[in-house]
Amino acid sequence: MSEKHIDEISGVETTGHEWDGIRELNNPMPRWWVWTFCATILWAVGYAIAYLPIPSFGDATEKVLGFSSRAELQQELDRAKREQARFDILIASKSVEEIDADPKLRAFAIAGGASAFKVNCAPCHGSGATGGPGFPNLNDDDWLWGGNLSAIQQTIAHGIRFEADPETHVSEMPAFGDVLERTQIRQVAAYVWGLTNTAFDPAWAEAGKQVFLENCAVCHGEDDRGNQEIGAPNLADAIWLKGRGEEAIIHQVSLPKHGVMPAWSARLGGPIVKELTVFVHSLGGGK
Known part of the structure; x- marks a missing residue:
């Protein structure tokens, strides 16, 4: 050993x-x-x-x-569905203003609206609701048809220029290429661009002001701030929906582009439209 x-x-x-x-x-x-x-x-x-x-x-x-972990999971899902059903009933029975004023309902509506937005609205407005050329940014303060809760609900529910809905928003900018001379269109484009930027030719911008007052102010206002009752955009806030620069304005004045937004009420139903309304309003630009 x-x-x-x-x-x-x-x-x-x-x-x-x-x-x-x-x-x-x-x-x-x-x-x-x-x-x-x-x-x-x-x-x-x-x-x-x-x-x-x-x-x-x-x-x-x-x-x-x-x-059983499956049975326990099913019990939790059933409990969540019962709670969701309770909130769904409240959402359906209350106005968007009442929903927004209730912290719990508002949180529920924002969560549901965010989910519905990703499925139905993000293809046009983007996943972050920042929009793009021809599609409005829903985070800013520029609202064509109004940014309060009831206005947003009306727009989502009935759409814009959506022929299948009789309550849809309807407005069209005339094609001024058939009304104004080419020089006048360039002058008014210089004036509009000069409201928030430096016009290429200040003299043309000055002449364009009179052209604007005679032809455009009836919709966009003499103060250039638009009219939400008819969907006329604010031209003095440096937010451009159809394109930036004098050339883009010339094209829009000559032959305007008119977007179409679907009416979502028939497809999604009233409660989801309310949730979308509260969600969009919560993004920061809602009034």
Whole structure:
């Protein structure tokens, strides 16, 4: 029987193993740790018997406590659906103003509206509702047909220039290419661009003001700030829907582009339209 080797530095017996001159100290685990480890094994076995079905060749063992994670998940889903149904009834019965004034209903409506927006509105307005060329940015303060709750609800429900809905918003800008001379169109474009930027030719912009007052002010107003009752945009806020620059304005004045927005009430139903209304209003630009 070989003699036990004692480490000179620590004074601890070694296991007899050696790797490249390095010996392993024989330090057993603390007794309390060993018993704790054994207890966890016993607990795991007991947990498996009580809660988990143990597979066999043909079937699985019955759980002693009858626990089912699927059943628990189903109970949570059923509970969530009941709570959702309660909120749906409240959304359907209240006005958008009442919904917006109730913190819990407002939070529910914003969550539902955000989901509906991603499915139905994001293809045009973008996932962040920032819009794009020809599609309005819903985060800013520029509203063609009004930015309060009732106005937004009306626009979402009945759309814009949507022929299938008799209550849709309708307005069209005349094609001034058939009314004004080319020089007049360039002058009015210089004037409109000069409201928020530097016109290419200030003299043309000055002449364009009179052209604007005679032909455009009836809709856009003498102060250039538009008219939400007829969907005439504000021209003095540096927000451009159809394109930026004098050339883009010339094209729009000569042969206007008219967008169409679907009426969502028939497709989505009143409650979801209300949720969309509260969501859009919450983006920051709503009045």
